[in-house]
Amino acid sequence: MRRFALIALPYTWLLALFLVPFLIVFKISLSDIALAIPPYTPTIKDGFSALIRGLDFENFIFLTTDDLYYKAYISSLQIALISTSLTLLVGYPMAYGMARAPAEWRATLMMLVILPFWTSFLIRVYAWIGILSNEGFLNQFLLWTGLISTPLTILNTNTAVYIGIVYTYLPFMILPIYAALDRLDDSLIEAAEDLGCSRLSAFWLVTVPLSKNGIIAGCFLVFIPALGEFVIPSLLGGSGTLMIGKVLFEEFFNNRDWPVASAVAVILLLILIVPIVLFQRNQQKQAEADT
Amino acid sequence: MKRLSTFNVTSLTFGFAFLYLPMLLLVIYSFNSSRLVTVWAGFSTQWYGELLRDEAFLSAAWITIKVAVMSSTLATILGTMAAYVLVNSGKFFGRTLFSGMIYAPLVMPEVITGLSLLLLFIGIGLDRGILTIVLAHTTFAMCFVSVVVSSRLVSFDRSLEEAALDLGCTRFDAFRLVTLPIIAPAVISGWLLAFTLSLDDLVIASFVSGPSSTTLPIKIWSSVRLGVTPEINALSTLMIGIVTIGVITASLISKRSAVRAQKDAQAAERSA
Amino acid sequence: MAKPKPDTWDNQFAPWDNPNEKPLIRFKDVTKRFGDFVAIDSLSQDIYEKEFFALLGPSGCGKTTMMRMLAGFENVSSGSIELAGQDIANVPPNKRAVNMMFQSYALFPHLSVYENIAFGLRRDKFPKDKLDARVAEMLKLTRLEKFGRRKPHQISGGQRQRVALARSLAKGPKLLLLDEPLGALDKKLRQETQFELMDIQETTGTTFVIVTHDQEEAMTVASRVAVMDEGRIIQVATPGGIYEAPNSVYVADFIGDVNIIKGTAKPAGPDQYFVDWGVNQAPILATSDRPFTDGQECHLAIRPEKISITKAKPDEAENAVQGKVLDIAYLGNLSTYHVELPGGQIIKAQTANTRRLSRRDITWEDPVWIRWNATAGVLLER
Known part of the structure; x- marks a missing residue:
């Protein structure tokens, strides 16, 4: 009972x-x-x-007639994909560096990676407005160094959205990759070098394949939330930045069209099911390999 | 022997600079005396003063804290129960659906969660306010709590509970006197996570809050959309400061207890 | 104090031989299934008060399941278990006068040694004024007086084992179950602790049921040993009985080292048989209480230490065979010779190394004679 x-x-x-x-x-x-x-x-x-x-299915048919929605889905996928790749490019070297750092530093480095996660998401995105705007810190710095003569327009473009996603989701990429690299036995690299690999080829032939599961997990952990992201495209993106989360929000609050907003949500979910199932399968495979 | 190569050092340096420079700039410029946020005009704490005199911000902060405390406490209770059921209950009717409902909210886009809850509240005629935000936050936060707690329960030695039963405990007593004290750190971190998620949430709260229940993120959102303001910088600094102190304290405590555990283990070896 | 030592041959302590004695525990045709897997297969067994009963067998043989059914953590699928005449099927673990010492010890890490021992007493609303004395008594019994205030992680493995014992004994159970109690200790400590366990069992007069896969441990501590395999008890007997008179090749092989010679029996007088075991080999003479028919298949089990080895042909031996030394395992106090017989069978013969190494004359490839008496082995059907 x-x-x-x-x-x-x-x-x-x-x-x-x-x-x-x-x-x-x-x-x-x-x-x-x-x-x-x-x-x-x-x-x-x-x-x-x-x-x-x-x-x-009237609402769904409506979604196909207005190319706004179709474009928003495609562009969401595109933005999520590009920013996931960028996050991997930034995150992997960091995770690799952390895994090779002396043992007594690692706890501190871990804490430094996790710390931003506990601070407000909104504030972390907001911080970039001041950096990326036309008279922002980045442009001031570049003008000062003489690299550019006129300010770059970054804020309110897709580039700003990429930066925002990489910045806010970086910990999700680093942690699983670090976990995979941390478990890696050093003697495997030594064995590869002993068998004639150069440093670089040992990295490509041993380290990268063995951290594959971490990479896959990290990519999904970034890709899935990025796809439905609302705050980042609204704050950093411009009017040309189409993301499905933003469209849904506006459809609901500005146009008050609940059925269409609901249809948008259903389709977003259908699109998400594939990566979620793939992610689950990867996690399960890894759990089985661990036991 | 591992050695940090130049490449490792460079990637770590740039990586952490990327993570922390934006926040550092925010903190520094919150002490700027000019309203022009990107031009340094001298040190001042005036924005903090203005922030603390702003009734709207204060009441939003108060509502946010109330919501966060209530929802994280509820979420911790429900999430711990759910974790206990998932780890210990073996098979029961609808188990797959249950674990699906625990994991789905973790990956569900906030816009969808928010939209669906709002439609439910409207459907059943529940007025939007603090209650609806608490219900919404509890629902998604309990899933996070249950993941944190169940990862601890998986490694929990079941024979401890059996020993308690063997020594005369009822099932509830065994949980209260043995399991709960041992998994307490996970339950506490689950609570903290739920608290942070609630404190942080903008999207779901935007859907389910009413005019009288504006939370801090909603308030911040509406001012931020108009651009960077020094009051928001000051508020951000306060929030970053609180979190930093909290996280550093927590990690110091856990480090100290790890050191003590190591010393105890060594002493136990010697006394053997 | 009269010591009811298990392998006393004068029947000092043998309630199982007394038909008037009432068993404390009675398994009646108990079966336990986990899905399709039969863990316990219609098993019946009595265990008497003050016994030190060992369940011995390989992992997966059902010994742990038997113990967990006694503790109340598993239900029986059919049959019944009685404790002191009462069916305990519907008694939950927390209401049973049975306590268990867990393999992992299961000490509560957040409670001190004292509180761990007091835990069960507090659940029973043990009077406060007597609680302290009872815990102190338990600490004294297990020589832990100095460690009452420590937490489990602040004491050594051997001390933890004693805390677990003290905690399970504190409530004065009728029956104490010990699940591989010494498994986590190193060999030397384990041997010391075995004797300590026997002393404590004697002092408290509690019935102990121990589960172990370590045959030496079972032989040392138990009054009776039950050898289990695939959910059945193959044989129950005193340690001496199990070793000297196994009832099957399985038991003979499981306990200690043994030579098995397969052959056919031919009656050769009262309780005596010839065993035909190889072409061109003289039959072996063996005694057996168990009757065999002419030509019946049989297995002769002989312990290596009951076979002697010499270079010269023995004069008058009941059984003597010539062979060649294949291997010598030198164990310090003993040496085991692996002797290959002409038919290819290998027989192990063990001798005590009473002489210094340099004085022994048998070495590899030496032709040798092995011999044994007709009463040395046990003739088994299967």
Whole structure:
């Protein structure tokens, strides 16, 4: 009996506040705009068959007619992909350096990587406005060094979004890669060198393949949230920056079109399912390899 | 023997500079006397003063803290229960759905979570306010808590609980007297994580908050959209400062207890 | 104090031979399944009060499952377990007068040694004024008086083992279960602790059931040993009985070192048989209480130390075979000679090294004679 209560409480909570809301989104995405004001007709009260008949894919069809949505999905994928690659380029050398650092430094370096994660996400994104704006610190610095003569426009472009994503999600990339590299036995590198590898080829042939799982985990951990990102494109991106999270937010708050917003959400989720399943599989494989 | 190459040193230096320079600039310029945030005009703490006199900010901060304390406490209780069920309960009806609902919110885009909860609250006629934010935050934070706690429970020696039962404990007593004290560090870090997530959340709160329940991130958001302001710099500095002190303290405590544990182990070896 | 030492041959302590004695524990046709896997296969066994009963077997043989059913952590699938005449199937672990010492010790890391020992007493609402005395008594019994205030991680492995013992004994259980209690200790400490465990069992008069895979440990501490395999008890007997009179090749092979010679039996007088075991070999003479029919397949089990080895042909031996020394394992106090017989079979013969190494005359490739008496071995069906 007590065991039942133990399971039932969190279970019911998640059913009521996670699954049910989600089904509502799904249902509204199939409703008509005029009706989609509470209590969203067709309602269950009208009977199940009426419910089914009243629902249609109109909103989804609408999404295909306006190329704004289609472009937003593509551009979200593109931005997430590019920023994930950039994050890997920045994160891998850092994780590698941390794994090779003397043992007594590593705890401190770890803490330094995690610390930003505990500080406000919003503030970390905000910090870049002052750096990237036309009269910001970066332009001041570049003008001062004489590298450029007129300020660069970075803020409100996709470049700023890339920088923002790399900056805020860097810890997610570093930690799994570091964990993989940390477990790496030094003698493997020594064995590779002993067998005739140069330093660099030992790195490519031994270190990189053995940290593969860390790289994959890190990439997914960046890619998945980046795809639905809202804050970064809204603050750092420009009017030309299309990201699906931003479109959803605006569709909902500015246009008040709930069915379309819901349809956008459903499609975003469908797009996310593939990387999430791949990520889960990678984690499972790794867990099995560990045991 | 490992040695840091020039490449390692360079990547670490630039990497950490990249991570910390933006925040450092923020902190420095919060003490700028000029309203022009990128031009240094001399040292001043006037923005802190203005911040502390700003009623809207103070009340938003107060609401945020109230929400964070309530939701993280609820999330810790529910998340610990969920973790305990996931790790210890073996098979039960709907287990796959349950673990799916625990893991899904971790990867769910905030816009979707926020939208779906808002539609639920409207559907059942619940007025948006502090309660709805607490409900929303508890839901996604409990999943994080449960992941943190279950990773500790997995390595928890089940025979400790069996020993407690063997010595006459009921199941609940065994949990209260043995399991909970041992997994307490994980439960506490779960609470801290939930607290931080709640403190930090903008997107979900934007969906489910009402006009009378503006949280600090929403307040910051609405001023930040208009550009950089020195008050926000001051506020950011305060928040960064609190977090830094907290994290450093926590890591010092854990380092000290690790050192003590090592000393104890050595002493135990000698006394054997 | 009269010591109910297990391998006393004068039947000082042998309640299992007394038909009037009531068993403390009675397994009645107990079966335990985990899904399709049968962990315990319709097993019946009695265990008597004040016994030191050892369950011995390889991992996966079901010995731990038996113990966990006694403690109440596993339910029986069919059959029943009685403790002092009461069926304990529906008694939860926290209501059983049975305590367990865990293999990992399962000491509560957040409680001091004192609080660990007091834990069970506090659950029973043991009177406060007597609690202190009881814990002190337990600390004294296990020689831990100085360590009461320490935490488990502040004491050595051997001390932790004693805390675990003290904690499980504190409530004065009718039955104490010990799951590989000495497994985590190094060899020397383990041997010392075995005797300590026997002393404590004697002092407290508690019935002990111990699970172990270490045959030496079982032989040293137990009054009776049950050898298990695949969910069944193969043989239950005193350590001496198990060693000297195994009932099967499995038991003979599991306990100690043994030579097994396969052959066919031919009656050769009262309780005596010839064993035909190889072409061109004289049959072996062996005695056996167990009857064999003419031509029945049999296995002769002989311990290496019961076979002697000489260079010269022995004069009058009941069994003597010539062979060649293949290997010599020098163990310090003993040497084991691996002798290859003409048919290719290898027989181990063990001698005590009473002489200095340089004085011994048998070496590799030497032709030697091995011999043994008709009563040296045990004739087994399977």
